[in-house]
Amino acid sequence: xxNIEAGQRRAxxxxxxxxxxxxxxxxxxIGVGRSAAYEAVRRGEIPVIRIGRRVxxxxxxxxxxxxxxxxxTPGTETSAV
Numbered sequence: 662x663x664n665i666e667a668g669q670r671r672a673x674x675x676x677x678x679x680x681x682x683x684x685x686x687x688x689x690x691i692g693v694g695r696s697a698a699y700e701a702v703r704r705g706e707i708p709v710i711r712i713g714r715r716v717x718x719x720x721x722x723x724x725x726x727x728x729x730x731x732x733x734t735p736g737t738e739t740s741a742v
Contacts, residue, residue, distance in 0.1 A: 678720075679720065680719065680720055680721075681710070681717035681718060681719055681720060682717070682718045682720060682723065683716075683717065683718070684698050684699055684702055684707070684709070684716055684717075684718060685698070686718075687707060687718040687723055690723070691723075691727065702716060702718075707723070707726070708722040708723065708726060
């Protein structure tokens with residue numbers, strides 16, 4: 662593959678909608694800091710998938726969580742304050 666073909670492939674994939682966010686990107690979207698986001702991941706409050714050493718937040722599950730339609734995990738119920 663020559664450099665022009667490689668550049669075209671990068672341009673093509675750049676136009677696709679990403680299916681996942683990094684934890685840092687998810688933190689920015691929901692308005693919390695990086696450390697708070699990783700702590701929420703550790704507690705199971707932010708849904709993630711792990712691929713090797715990467716920790717990724719699925720776009721659809723993040724938006725479901727934010728819309729209040731994510732299924733509850735036993736023991737993680739939240740109460741209104």
